[in-house]
Amino acid sequence: MTTIAYTKTRFAPSPTGLLHSGNYRTAVFSYLFARQHGGQFVLRIEDTDRARSRKEYEDNIVESLAWLGLEYDDFSRQSEHVGAHRAAIQKLVDSGAAYVSQETPKTPDARAEVIRFKNPGGVISFADVVRGAVSMDVSDLGDFVIAKGFDEPIFHLAVVVDDADAGITHVIRGEDHISNTPRQILIQRALGLETPVYAHLPLILAADRSKLSKRKGAKALTEYREMGVLSEAMLNYLALLGWHPEDDCEYLSRADLMARFSLDRVQKSGAMFDETKLFSVNQHWMRALSDAAYGTYLGRGEAIPPALLQLCKDKAHTFKEAQDLLTKLNVELYGALLPDLNEGTLRVKEPSDQPSATRKHLTHLLLLIERLPDDVGAATIKDVLMPYADQEGRAAVLWPLRYALSHAERSPDPFTLIAILGKNEALNRIHKALAILKE
């Protein structure tokens, strides 16, 4: 005899704003858990609050999930399930578990008639996968509202009905829902429904250790994509927020996560969202990209020379940063901002007892570079020039070369510069430098 090990989880966001990383972290955990159990993961848009729900937010959710690669087996909107909600409300009212309540509206848009759940009181306990046994006295909840009318369910009723109808076995959600759970269990019982397994995840925290929110400056997930964060990196970082593998390995691919994730190792306390670490993880995955793929993300196709690409891989933490770097370099190397050469700076590494060393070195380098084939890489250029630099003194040779090429005290190394500028332009610039030399 085998029990059918059936697992189904869901991500149930409400489309009332752009969701941030904390929201998607729960989606990541739900997805990983379902998939590694051979189960299903579904997306349900919780749009029962029609006044605040917007299509553009729903689109953003779909887009974000696609970006993260969290495919879902089913898509639905809570508003499509009103029939089931109505039937459930009717059933509760008929059985006496709920009642239509006449009241004086406290706010302008409040109804004079709502449906309240008749709270039986007592202590509700449930076993949370993350937190263990949780119990709460529901008496002080009073007779809570479950619907504004037979066709307008409130969150708690709708969630319970939808999860049951969809056959959700594990509800994985943020800890902010933990105190909602007892009242949802109450509704389940009154409806004769099974209680799913709950796993309440620790919250993702803002810098002040309070719940991450847009108000606290949390970015929408899609903003990170626009900044040039890789999906793989975001997934990796999100998984590390409140979870950690057995060993010290922190760079985990999608496949690694699928193989290694487990709810047992989920942390109980909240985790602060650290953008710096996200960017560091992103840099790791950016470097792991092939040159071709890297170029594609940069949006400059194959036009990007290997020397520039290497420069980006060395320095950039995001593709936005890489693009900025290229733009800045372009402006600095070719733009109107190219400063005039300063003779003193050109000769700053010149040994004081060799007043014509700079002229001599640049003149010799000119010869070496002239003999270089066209379009060679930085590595080859280095191989050709380095022996001379080593022989004559690296600083005395390479500093004036680099300065002559870049007109800047700080820049990429001279070999990379020659590769970027091209042989002819490099020669021109060295000639220009020689021209201002008085000795």
Add this chain to the structure above:
RNA sequence: GGCCCCAUCGUCUAACGGCUAGGACAGCGCCCUUUCACGGCGUAAAUCGGGGUUCGAUUCCCCGUGGGGUCACCA
């Protein structure tokens, strides 16, 4: 405030009740070096406090403290 949850370096975290409390990010330092980076090496940095239980508590129990969540006709 009521109820609920939580507590290891600045941050994310590791440590069957048993090594010198480990790693990563960020810091700092050194090396590499033609500058800025990259890289390599190293360093500083934590078990909230008090009681228990135990031969032995980061780990288990209690109290305190601190932090967070939640208390809607939002989700």
